[in-house]
Amino acid sequence: MKENGGTREGMTGRPARNSPPGMTELLLVRHGESQGNVAATTAHQSGAHAINVPARDADVELSGAGREQSLALGRLLAGFPADRRAAVWSSPYLRARQTVELAIHTGGGQTQPLLDERLRDRELGILDMLTSAGVEARLPQEAERRRWLGKFYYRPPGGESWADVVLRLRTLLADLDRLHPGQRVLLVCHDAVILLFRYILEGLTERELLDIAASSAILNASVSRFVRPGGTGPWQLESFNMADHLMSEGVPVTEHAGDTNVHPR
Template sequence: MTQAVRQAGAVELILIRHGESQGNVAASEAQLAGAEVITVPARDADVTLSRTGHEQALALGRALSSYSAELRPDAVVSSPYVRARQTAEVAVDTAGWPVDVRTDERLRDRELGILDMLTWQGVEQRLPEEAERRRWLGKFYYRPPGGESWADVALRLRSVLSELNSLGMGHRVMLVCHDAVILLFRYILEGMTEREVLDIAASTSVLNASITRYVRPEGQGPWTLESFNQADHLTEQGVEVTEHAGDASVHPR
């Protein structure tokens, strides 16, 4: 674990995956149909929430409204991607929190480069050399041309965590982001190995609008995972829980 993380003054870190997006729905439909291309209405950064995703953001906000004033986050920071920003803004507004949602491009989803908008079937058919290279390297270190590896994403997240120092002792922070980003926060905060984080990625889908929570009561030392991928707030309100994960074949060959 980095020195910056150990010295950070924040005492709580809440990680939220965005609600279901139109892109999630389109990707699932394409996979089921065996299609090579995912038909999305906009570039990845501009894809909006689905109707279900909006309902999930509202349910998240209602759940967050139960937080007492002293336990509310002092800062809410979102990925700049529309689906994450919508989730954050709807949730904060519904919760009635007097806090502005800020954005940070380092929380954006992993960039896929030439693989963008392709299903895994599409990659196999159209870019077989990339498919083979990805199998050889595994998901953590494979960087598609024009895109990022998971290791690249982890590097930018380390700098996010280092800036918690500037917030001062006792602060609580909520970050609204993406599934791979949440898994890589776990990788950093818990000092995982490549295999350990890929084992989680292969077996667990980070649910839309789920809550992952880390605490550190003294504001220093290691973070403790209090809850991971919790979506009870959705089921308790009768809102659909959706599961949109990436390819489970993540380990190097």
């Protein structure tokens, strides 16, 4: 699946006019399939109220398929020209760290990934480990509030809204531009984070972002690519949610979508 991205004037994550050049290419990778992905999908399909995950979210490991996907990702990265190897940053969550470590080892690279908590998954607070059915049954007032506000602005008690995540990603982008001028940068993170990078870099509206979220599941170990020749000006989306490197090797392509009921009521 390939998609061309548009841009708008405004807060799109690009440097201000007359600022020094920054990154020229940004690769966004979702971590490989995790044990939590498998448990969540099983719980949703069975109508369970809770997701049976034996660890806190930050400590959930890759599944067997996730490890295969990470190795295939490493072989893709190994094909990059030596002079175009990327600086690598990762969410500190274990499933992301395992993805990048396996990929780098397989690709024969010596790069040490930089961990940054701003790339972590969205904090769910009181909703953590609950399915949609569980929220409806156990926290009906929160379920109603979530429907009313929509996914972008709904903040569960003790957690984050998508708008909150956007704020931390904007600061990260500024740091990446400052630290990696003229470079390709690869970020290993989470599905919601990748969608919110699209919101920032393309200058999407809330409606446009939620339309994408409702219709597109970010595949495990997929790659989305933005380019900005010269390190200034608007970002262009060259490809989105690509998993050709998995399919070409016969590695499982796994789709674990979140709640698609994302628009405000």
